[in-house]
Amino acid sequence: MRGGHATPKAAAGPAAVVVGGGISGLIAARELAVAGSAVTVLEANQAWGGCVGSHVVAGLHLDSGAESFATRSTAVADLARELGLADRIVAPHPGGAWVQLPSGPQELPKTGVLGIPANPWDPEVRRSLGFTGAIRASLDRWLPASLGTSSEVTSVSSLVRTRMGKKVLERLVSPVVGGVHSAAPALLDVDMVAPGLRAGIRAQGSLAAAVAAQRIAGRGSASASGGASGPTKAGSAVAGLKGGMHTLVEALVADLRERGVELRLGQHADDVVKTQDGWRVTTGNAAYDADRLVVALDGPAAVGLLEKSLPELSSLRPAPGPLVSLVTMVVDLPQLDGRPRGTGILVAPETPGIKAKALTHATAKWDWLADEAGPGTHVLRLSYGRREEAGGGGDVVLDDESLLAAALEDASTLLTVPISRADIVDWDVVRWAGALPFAAVGHKQRVAQVRQVCAAADGLSVVGGWLAGNGLAAVVADTRAQLAAVRAD
Numbered sequence: 001m002r003g004g005h006a007t008p009k010a011a012a013g014p015a016a017v018v019v020g021g022g023i024s025g026l027i028a029a030r031e032l033a034v035a036g037s038a039v040t041v042l043e044a045n046q047a048w049g050g051c052v053g054s055h056v057v058a059g060l061h062l063d064s065g066a067e068s069f070a071t072r073s074t075a076v077a078d079l080a081r082e083l084g085l086a087d088r089i090v091a092p093h094p095g096g097a098w099v100q101l102p103s104g105p106q107e108l109p110k111t112g113v114l115g116i117p118a119n120p121w122d123p124e125v126r127r128s129l130g131f132t133g134a135i136r137a138s139l140d141r142w143l144p145a146s147l148g149t150s151s152e153v154t155s156v157s158s159l160v161r162t163r164m165g166k167k168v169l170e171r172l173v174s175p176v177v178g179g180v181h182s183a184a185p186a187l188l189d190v191d192m193v194a195p196g197l198r199a200g201i202r203a204q205g206s207l208a209a210a211v212a213a214q215r216i217a218g219r220g221s222a223s224a225s226g227g228a229s230g231p232t233k234a235g236s237a238v239a240g241l242k243g244g245m246h247t248l249v250e251a252l253v254a255d256l257r258e259r260g261v262e263l264r265l266g267q268h269a270d271d272v273v274k275t276q277d278g279w280r281v282t283t284g285n286a287a288y289d290a291d292r293l294v295v296a297l298d299g300p301a302a303v304g305l306l307e308k309s310l311p312e313l314s315s316l317r318p319a320p321g322p323l324v325s326l327v328t329m330v331v332d333l334p335q336l337d338g339r340p341r342g343t344g345i346l347v348a349p350e351t352p353g354i355k356a357k358a359l360t361h362a363t364a365k366w367d368w369l370a371d372e373a374g375p376g377t378h379v380l381r382l383s384y385g386r387r388e389e390a391g392g393g394g395d396v397v398l399d400d401e402s403l404l405a406a407a408l409e410d411a412s413t414l415l416t417v418p419i420s421r422a423d424i425v426d427w428d429v430v431r432w433a434g435a436l437p438f439a440a441v442g443h444k445q446r447v448a449q450v451r452q453v454c455a456a457a458d459g460l461s462v463v464g465g466w467l468a469g470n471g472l473a474a475v476v477a478d479t480r481a482q483l484a485a486v487r488a489d
Contacts, residue, residue: 022050025296049249115176133167299466
């Protein structure tokens with residue numbers, strides 16, 4: 001804040017400003033503070049953490065956004081350990097999840113990546129694919145490793161359909177990808193949503209072998225980090241934190257305060273300019289000067305803030321992510337004690353009569369939450385919003401009451417237990433606009449271009465899910481990697 005309108009905090013190190021107080025911004029601030037910078041974090045909203053948020057429903061402090069993390073790397077577990085949360089890392093209940101297909105419900109295979117099976121003849125996989133589908137998927141083993149990996153870019157659907165066939169795509173991958181990324185697999189860049197998978201095919205010789213290798217690596221990472229390799233609805237190894245993922249944000253904020261970082265809520269960055277000495281960020285009532293600027297916003301907002309100083313970014317603006325609405329219901333319904341659909345159920349596109357793309361039975365997934373809620377009380381979370389058309393299309397926005405009505409109907413069908421308004425103890429709706437980065441085909445190449453432009457601008461770092469890829473594991477690892485060079489300096 002050197003020379004700005006705001007009163008600077010005395011510090012020996014260079015000044016740094018982080019725009020955006022989501023998880024990537026908070027991690028970036030910590031990396032800079034550890035490196036000795038005097039850091040200020042500006043967040044436009046009145047809460048820290050971005051999509052790693054929380055809310056209170058029926059007296060339970062619940063995650064309102066991300067509620068788990070992938071254990072394919074140790075990135076999140078390492079951060080949790082550094083923040084004193086190692087003993088909070090927990091495995092989900094091992095019951096697994098289901099998928100709702102147009103033909104009916106099926107148990108979701110537990111050994112896959114994005115629904116892609118490691119073994120087409122696994123009994124759970126064969127039940128979903130049928131005999132002919134399993135035969136077609138197993139042909140992947142004899143296809144040339146170059147098939148699906150030689151082009152510069154490819155979509156999830158193109159890779160899966162080419163190597164394993166239509167049934168794997170429609171019955172396994174589409175529901176998982178839709179539930180995780182809120183988009184059809186034809187729209188998503190496989191190198192962004194499943195990093196290393198195509199390289200794994202070249203190394204291992206088949207898609208199934210590449211998936212198996214990633215699963216083994218994930219289990220090893222979970223074991224090494226004190227995490228878990230239990231299956232979840234995404235068909236990959238994940239873990240969570242006892243008390244919720246939002247406790248990671250709380251620990252990060254406390255850590256930053258101890259390090260003397262200035263944390264300013266309600267400060268919207270209206271303008272950013274490159275100065276002779278660094279960068280100046282202007283908000284509604286202050287200006288902040290810094291040697292190092294970190295922009296930790298969603299893609300469209302980041303480009304909008306920087307394009308005046310870096311006009312080359314204008315043509316690289318990504319499409320906004322879809323609007324995702326999460327309906328959380330706390331119900332008093334002992335009939336759900338038996339976990340009728342394991343930890344939850346994903347919904348395949350074009351499944352008749354279901355508007356939700358996924359349902360998480362949170363008290364069935366997390367034993368610590370079941371203990372807090374008590375016998376007969378259940379937490380259900382249904383997700384709405386899926387981008388099916390190239391170019392985005394328009395988000396369908398329903399009001400809260402309409403979403404609740406849809407959630408009651410969908411939950412009753414998906415869980416095979418009638419749920420009425422009278423069963424609800426409390427409920428809430430949370431909307432996330434653009435929280436899921438839309439990694440369209442070719443996005444990896446655009447990310448490389450964005451980073452090349454930003455690297456040429458002295459003292460600038462840009463981080464966030466739109467560059468790192470969707471999910472906490474990707475964001476944490478990428479943010480720390482991007483700031484590693486700054487720390488070295």
